[in-house]
Amino acid sequence: MEFVVRTWSAGARLGSMQLAAGVQMETPTLLLLTRKGLPAFIPPDLLQNLHPDARACQVSPLHFLDSPSASIVETAGGLHKFVSMTGFGMVALARDSLMDESNGEASSKLGAAFETTSGRRVVGPAKYMEIVNACKPDLWVSLPDEVPTWAAEKRNRLSVDRTLQWLDHCLSLQPAERGNRCLGVVVGSASLDERIRSAEQTATRNVVGFSLGGFGLGEDASQRALQMDAVIAKLPKEKLRHTSGLGLPEEVLQAVEAGVDVFDSIYPFMLTKGGYAMTFPLNMENSPGNLDTQPSASELAYIGSDSAKMNLRSVAYRLDKSPLVVGCKCYTCQRHTRAYIHHLINTHEMLSQTLLEIHNTYHYLEFFKAIRDAIKADKFLAFRNWFTSTRKETRVHSPASKSPTLVLH
Amino acid sequence: MLGISPSMALRFEVLARHNRARASRLTLPHYEALTPLFMPVGTQGTIKGLTNDQLEDLDCQIILGNTYHLALRPGADLLDTIGGLHKFMNWPRALLTDSGGFQMVSLLHLADITEEGVTFQSPVDGKPMLLTPEDSIQIQNKIGADIIMALDDVVKTTTTGPRVEEAMYRTLRWIDRCIAAHSRPHEQNLFGIVQGGLDPQLRDICLEGLVARNLPGYAIGGLAGGEGKDAFWRVVAQCTAGLPEDKPRYVMGIGFPLDIVVCTALGADMYDCVYPTRTARFGSALVSEGVLRLTHAAMATDYRPLDSSCTCMVCKRYTRAYLHTLVTKEAMGSQLVSYHNISHMMQLSRNLHSSILEGRFPDIHGGS
Numbered sequence: 001m002e003f004v005v006r007t008w009s010a011g012a013r014l015g016s017m018q019l020a021a022g023v024q025m026e027t028p029t030l031l032l033l034t035r036k037g038l039p040a041f042i043p044p045d046l047l048q049n050l051h052p053d054a055r056a057c058q059v060s061p062l063h064f065l066d067s068p069s070a071s072i073v074e075t076a077g078g079l080h081k082f083v084s085m086t087g088f089g090m091v092a093l094a095r096d097s098l099m100d101e102s103n104g105e106a107s108s109k110l111g112a113a114f115e116t117t118s119g120r121r122v123v124g125p126a127k128y129m130e131i132v133n134a135c136k137p138d139l140w141v142s143l144p145d146e147v148p149t150w151a152a153e154k155r156n157r158l159s160v161d162r163t164l165q166w167l168d169h170c171l172s173l174q175p176a177e178r179g180n181r182c183l184g185v186v187v188g189s190a191s192l193d194e195r196i197r198s199a200e201q202t203a204t205r206n207v208v209g210f211s212l213g214g215f216g217l218g219e220d221a222s223q224r225a226l227q228m229d230a231v232i233a234k235l236p237k238e239k240l241r242h243t244s245g246l247g248l249p250e251e252v253l254q255a256v257e258a259g260v261d262v263f264d265s266i267y268p269f270m271l272t273k274g275g276y277a278m279t280f281p282l283n284m285e286n287s288p289g290n291l292d293t294q295p296s297a298s299e300l301a302y303i304g305s306d307s308a309k310m311n312l313r314s315v316a317y318r319l320d321k322s323p324l325v326v327g328c329k330c331y332t333c334q335r336h337t338r339a340y341i342h343h344l345i346n347t348h349e350m351l352s353q354t355l356l357e358i359h360n361t362y363h364y365l366e367f368f369k370a371i372r373d374a375i376k377a378d379k380f381l382a383f384r385n386w387f388t389s390t391r392k393e394t395r396v397h398s399p400a401s402k403s404p405t406l407v408l409h
Numbered sequence: 410m411l412g413i414s415p416s417m418a419l420r421f422e423v424l425a426r427h428n429r430a431r432a433s434r435l436t437l438p439h440y441e442a443l444t445p446l447f448m449p450v451g452t453q454g455t456i457k458g459l460t461n462d463q464l465e466d467l468d469c470q471i472i473l474g475n476t477y478h479l480a481l482r483p484g485a486d487l488l489d490t491i492g493g494l495h496k497f498m499n500w501p502r503a504l505l506t507d508s509g510g511f512q513m514v515s516l517l518h519l520a521d522i523t524e525e526g527v528t529f530q531s532p533v534d535g536k537p538m539l540l541t542p543e544d545s546i547q548i549q550n551k552i553g554a555d556i557i558m559a560l561d562d563v564v565k566t567t568t569t570g571p572r573v574e575e576a577m578y579r580t581l582r583w584i585d586r587c588i589a590a591h592s593r594p595h596e597q598n599l600f601g602i603v604q605g606g607l608d609p610q611l612r613d614i615c616l617e618g619l620v621a622r623n624l625p626g627y628a629i630g631g632l633a634g635g636e637g638k639d640a641f642w643r644v645v646a647q648c649t650a651g652l653p654e655d656k657p658r659y660v661m662g663i664g665f666p667l668d669i670v671v672c673t674a675l676g677a678d679m680y681d682c683v684y685p686t687r688t689a690r691f692g693s694a695l696v697s698e699g700v701l702r703l704t705h706a707a708m709a710t711d712y713r714p715l716d717s718s719c720t721c722m723v724c725k726r727y728t729r730a731y732l733h734t735l736v737t738k739e740a741m742g743s744q745l746v747s748y749h750n751i752s753h754m755m756q757l758s759r760n761l762h763s764s765i766l767e768g769r770f771p772d773i774h775g776g777s
Contacts, residue, residue: 035739035741036734036735036739036741038741039741040739040740040741041458041740041741041744043722043741043744043745043748044722044726045463045466045722046460046462046463067709067733067734067738068709068730068731068733068734072709072710072730075710075712076712076728076730076731082728082730082731083727083731084726084727117738318483318487319487319490319491321491331460331462335460335461335462335499336499337497337499339483339487339491339497340454340497340498340499343453343454343482343483343497344453344454344455346482346483347453347478347482349453349455349457350455350457350458350740350743350744351455351456351457351458351459351460353458353740354458354460354744355460
């Protein structure tokens with residue numbers, strides 16, 4: 001793996017990451033969510049043309065505890081071959097945000113506890129690396145002992161110690177012939193001291209980058225910013241930084257500003273499952289100029305939508321022949337209408353999820369592209385400020401205006 | 410004038426024959442199809458999890474929509490406002506809708522058939538409702554498919570007694586009402602459905618009556634409902650013999666590949682069934698040797714593709730071992746096996762057409 005920082009804008013950095021032969025990506029960037037190695041609803045023939053930046057995904061070793069097991073993946077020649085994702089980047093990481101987030105309670109010295117589809121499993125470094133080595137991902141994140149922000153001081157300290165021990169153990173099990181592909185996890189939860197200790201110690205290990213762990217677990221956004229800054233201050237600038245668990249565009253922006261390069265997120269998937277299309281404006285040029293033609297915040301709220309997402313379950317869309325997002329170039333928006341997707345959701349048809357996951361992933365990738373464009377133009381703070389201002393905007397109804405109208409065409 | 414329908418919106422050209430089997434070109438308003446062909450069922454305006462691009466890649470030519478379901482959701486009037494099901498789905502090829510009668514009888518409590526139509530309880534609020542032949546055709550006119558089906562009085566093949574005869578005669582009376590109600594004969598082809606149970610005399614009367622109406626095409630209905638295979642072939646053979654040579658013949662509800670091959674040998678052209686897509690969702694793949702149960706434990710370590718002779722995207726990329734881990738657990742499993750199963754059926758359709766065209770039809774099913 002090669003990673004080079006090319007330029008900066010405020011704290012945000014633009015990088016170039018080569019995950020594998022032929023998989024070169026600019027950062028900040030997104031790893032697509034997978035289940036058993038493939039996106040939830042997007043098969044490979046649709047994935048290959050999804051978006052130019054849809055080039056890499058995360059995989060969770062927890063999906064390979066039973067069916068398929070590690071040995072089956074190994075016999076098949078590794079995960080890329082087994083799930084037909086050769087030419088795609090793969091980053092293995094333990095966290096499976098689709099299941100219950102680990103709160104560390106059931107973890108022990110034997111391993112971290114995870115909820116899986118076959119119940120609670122405790123996975124230690126040996127088992128974890130057995131799966132990682134069978135899968136042969138391009139990068140892997142070490143096994144952390146993550147705890148949430150309300151963990152007691154003693155438990156939090158233990159999580160930092162254990163995460164370091166497990167990092168060392170995982171590294172010792174990395175086969176030499178595959179080279180160094182490890183991202184060491186930095187934990188420490190709400191304690192800045194522990195965060196700093198974890199970061200300093202992890203930085204001494206022979207890793208190619210870092211994963212900022214323990215975020216997206218219910219912490220306060222301003223606390224997260226402080227913790228990220230504290231951690232990143234202790235990490236070597238030239239190495240890659242990744243984080244899991246963030247989703248909302250504001251959370252991504254905050255982490256980018258702190259200096260994070262690579263993200264994985266369940267946000268597009270959660271919107272898809274809920275029947276929502278991602279709609280937040282992507283850049284200053286494309287943002288709706290004439291606010292009068294756009295539905296107001298209260299009109300959107302009336303049908304369960306808001307400025308980031310459109311609630312396609314709403315009957316407001318039943319005759320709406322527009323694409324999900326006007327001007328969006330994704331497969332779904334080029335081919336289908338809100339009315340059709342509303343019908344598919346209404347009738348519980350699987351195609352609704354395929355079409356929504358395609359759009360939501362595309363839209364989110366466009367957001368990351370907008371971030372990179374802003375960094376390149378050294379306008380990251382302006383972009384961030386513009387974005388957060390659109391999200392806080394409200395419209396005031398004058399007494400003379402009509403009651404909220406549904407969006408019908 | 411009641412009873413005569415000279416209008417057609419299709420052209421049917423038989424390109425080659427082998428005994429009774431035909432390879433033909435069926436030109437419909439939205440698409441030029443080659444028969445014999447299998448029509449996957451897209452009940453509610455979609456084929457489970459597959460996009461239009463994928464369906465086109467798979468060579469699907471005609472897709473079936475269920476009138477009963479579509480009339481409920483999104484509704485016939487909505488489809489009319491939008492400009493028809495083709496536009497709603499953005500499907501550029503052909504569509505066929507059934508009459509809605511079969512679904513009602515099979516899906517609904519207290520459904521009953523009278524001379525007026527099919528009475529049933531609304532699934533929405535339990536109110537008594539009635540679907541007449543006129544209603545069915547009007548709804549299908551709004552949906553806008555290339556081929557629409559007459560409302561028929563269909564009985565189970567295992568039914569015996571006077572009910573079978575009653576249903577056959579009623580079907581003939583209803584076809585006239587369907588013809589009269591059809592407001593778009595130059596854009597949509599109304600197919601009549603031959604009924605009569607397993608009784609050759611009744612089937613003959615029905616055949617005669619429908620052929621006299623000079624419809625654009627005909628379906629053989631009331632089969633695939635539990636009758637024995639011998640009875641099934643016999644009725645199909647009788648019906649194809651009694652239907653005009655120059656019009657398409659559609660055997661409804663047939664999806665087992667062997668049944669399709671035999672019906673083709675007997676002179677049929679079109680088939681539909683939920684079987685390939687439904688069985689995919691339960692983890693079964695259609696392969697040249699038969700049916701592969703992917704849920705079986707042995708599949709976990711079987712690193713072969715589903716079907717070594719299949720060239721579809723799924724067989725090129727995946728093994729039985731991986732699909733075993735997905736089926737019945739992940740939506741992706743359903744999508745991938747559905748994709749393969751449809752590929753299998755469309756490959757079968759292509760093989761039937763080209764083997765008849767090239768004079769080697771007996772080879773594809775091992776003689777006879």
